[in-house]
Amino acid sequence: MKIPENLMYAKTDEWVKVEGNVATIGVSDYAQQQLSDIVFVEVNASAGDEVKKDAVFGTLESVKAAADVILPISGKVIEVNEDLSNTPEVVNSDPYGAAWLIKLEMSSPAELSGLLDAKAYTKFCEERSH
Amino acid sequence: MFTPHTEMETEEMLKKIGVKSLSELFTDIPEKYRFPKLNLPAGVTEMEAKAELQEYAHANESVNEMVCFLGAGAYHHYIPSAVDAIISRGEFATAYTPYQPEVSQGTLQAIFEFQSLIANLTGMEVSNASHYDGATATAEAGVMAYHHFRGTRTRMLLAESVHPHYRDTLCTYLCGYEDVETKTVSHEGRPFTTPDDMAALVDKNTALVVVQYPDFFGRIFDFTQLAQKVHEQGALLAVVANPTALGLLKTPGEMGADIVVGEGQPLGIPLSYGGPYLGFFATKKDLVRKIAGRLVGETIDGQGRRGYVLTLTAREQHIRREKATSNICTNQSLMALAATVYLSLVGKTGFRQVAGLCYHKAHYAASEIGKLKGFSVLHSEPFFHEFVVKCPRPVDEINSELLDQGILGGYDLGIDFPSLKNHMLVAVTEMITKEEIDGFVDALSEVQHD
Amino acid sequence: MTEPTIYELSSIGRVGVLFPEPDVPLAEFPRDLLREDLPLPELAEVDVARHFTNLSTKNYSIDKGFYPLGSCTMKYNPKINEEMARLPGFAMTHPLQPADTVQGNLALMYQMQEFLKEISGFAGMSLEPSAGAQGEFTGVSIIRAYHQSRGDIKRKKILIPDSAHGTNPATSSMNGFEVVGVPSDARGNVDLEQLRKVCDDTVAGLMLTNPNTLGLFDENVVEVIKIVHQAGGLVYGDGANLNALLGIVRPGDLGFDIMHINLHKTFSTPHGGGGPGSGPVGVTRALVDFLPTPVVAITEPATEELPPLYGFVRPAHSIGRVKAFWGQFGMIVRAFTYIRMHGPDGLRKVSEYAVLNANYLMHILKDTYTLPYDRTCMHEFVIQGSWADAPGVRALDIAKRLMDYDFHPPTNYFPLIVHEALMIEPTETESKQTLDSFVDAMLKIAQEAHTNPELLHDAPHNTPVGRLDEVKAAKDLVLCCWIPESEDKLL
The missing domain is CATH 3.90.1150.10 (Aspartate Aminotransferase, domain 1)
Structure with missing residues (x-):
């Protein structure tokens, strides 16, 4: 299981990549493994929307499970990854790259302090596997 | 009768379990309420039951006599004879819901064919595996529209010329959404609603417009312009259609309907005093994930052989539980089979x-x-x-x-x-x-x- | 062999059933309202008969063999029921005929309401709901209407035990309620302490399946109901498991306020490959006015010369309609026939033997399969389909392998609180011989799991198709075999 060092993680299994004031958000390798083959990705937000931390902004579906994706931080939507609706399997194959879900201009960067670093998230995943 | 155990077998089984009598198996039940005496008429043989049921049936006047x-x-x-001959087969009638596709290909392929026939008949892109009846299919259109707009549009416009039972059912279903307003639209105080009456009331808060085709009074309107006006406001149009009429008339799909529902009873299903009937539900492919109820899809097995499975099940209650938008577990499978056989035969x-x-x-x-x-x-x-x-x-x-x-x-x-x-x-x-x-x-x- | 679809079998110009030529003058069609093409298949009757007969042979069914499907009550469906529902006096009556021309139907429905009330211990009964899920919807709508009628609008929560069917939380959400989970205790009962903690004046009700989905009768059920009632909530009984209780105990006597009954489970109407079902709803006296409209009543009492006149009435505070017309009448006729043939003694025997069969299987299988709750079960029980010393074998593999032994698999992965669950409900209509041969298959499979796990992973081997690619089905979404006009409309 890959948990890149340069990202931050939410306990609901989303990752956040911070570049300046822009945050890119996706779901972790752990999450995609739990769901198995993803067949459907839906993001319920569009560029320009003001969105709040903890809101459900998307859904991932596999054959046997469905999971909500929850916003780890608040901000204004810059871009949504439209490609995923046609290639949902990318969430399984490249969760930290091509399968990013949404990009935000952060409105309260202080919220980042509530997220886990790679080490803490690794430990969190291991605990759940037992 | 229907419990095949002999006395000796019962004894053997009780012994294996380690109890002396059948009643010992029920000690978890509070004693005060255990083994009530049911005040029901004593059971009868098949021969007597048949005579009794015939007596009830004879107390009716049927459309065979009128x-x-x-x-x-x-x-x-x-109803062609072959319809009942086929749906009476125990392999169809006594099968369970096709959760195990390897041993349910008969039911699954029949539903897949049903979906195809309904899509073609209504002029729509997809159909589900059916609903309980025309009224509940109409209600499900309301529920789907509500969720499609994620609750941001709260108005449903119902033509008063839609079957009164369907309107009532839709209202019952939408009672749980406290913000939803269902508005019945009449024509100058009478129930003969026209497409213009509907178009005049569509606004940005309208989620769904429901009309019937032919309407409850038998009238036929072209809803093409209404569909345009509904879409201009970003709302959805549901058409409740009579399937027999679609043998002749322009399809609601061609007119621009987003959802076509209706009662499939005319397709080879007896009147049977109102049920069991068959609700059908067809829509556009963009809305397919919002459909309540079962869908059958084509796929292949490990050897590349074609087969069918229930698909998009992750939307359903057994996976999403309180987040599911519907609690439906079944369709009206055997009735859908009747309609499939009927349409294939005629x-x-x-x-x-x-x-x-x-x-x-x-x-x-x-x-x-x-x-x-x-x-x-x-x-x-x-x-x-x-x-x-x-x-x-x-x-x-x-x-x-x-x-x-x-x-x-x-x-x-x-x-x-x-x-x-x-x-x-x-x-x-x-x-x-x-x-x-x-x-x-x-x-x-x-x-x-x- | 792959069976072609009806569209693949179609030949242009072939005709199945013909109708007479019009005997009236032809009317003019409204030209601008006609459809251009009618893309229906063209087949002869023999094509249709063979096609569907071939399809039927690909199904497993109760008429073919044993279905130990937990929570589904797959009992044998007596053939007499089918013949009775098809009597022209029933099947050929129109739902809107004047009441005096359908007194037989109405009398039967009235009697059926009375029978179900007596069996379940409730004061009122609606036959209208189309299936169990719709019965649940009806019941929870009644809970909401009841509290609203008292102006008690702060009750926004429905409590649901963690062992419940997914329909319970889904139904609550459909009715606008917030779902609050209640855990089970170590014996599989509702955890009373936890229940007390969440019971307050915001609770509208509790949805309780008893026996629960572990097949266990909640030993504290009376106390559970009391706790909810003391908080001002109502208790909904999910009647999915009524087959364990006929003549054994009446849910109404235990204090339940509302319950749905599945005629297609307990009262032997056929499942039809997924419907039609029928889900009547019973309620206590305090709730009869909220039942869906209409119910059947005696509209003119009997006189010395004349029988009573039956008709439909609308309950005073009805939640409204839940379907068109009056319920799945054909299913009501079948279930009525079943109840008449059994009578009170026969019905008690049904439940006694359903429970006997389940305990018999449980006692034999528990030596080989882990039994998480080792208590006398009711009509079903849950075992685990995995072993520490057979890694890689899962409940799913056991389920699929059973098909090779000509059995339908048990319900698997439910209830969610048991790891690798296999839920087994034999019903009363299976003989000791059938149960013994099922046991043989289960024991052989347990052996194979340890000696030849691949055999299980690749199972089933003897079915018309093998395990199907569900990911492909969900991604490609081919939902129709043929759509006219152009290829690109194919999904």
């Missing part, structure tokens, strides 16, 4: 014939009744196989006299519409001969002299 001009959402059509040629016969016979009946003094056929709009007749006397009185002559008269519209006292809704299908129509007209002409 000429039936009654429709209003349930229609007396011819096919392109036979189905056109049925629709044509209904149309011609209904128009003959309307024109003959229109000639009678005291009676008038309402509406100048085109109609399919049902029409409204204004009568000189209360409909229940007329119907009771018709019954004496072996005629089951039309529906008394005063029951649901206080403004339509003395109005009868007459339905004519392929089952009725010219002679019987003439007899009906004669009987009506005698009625008015009383």
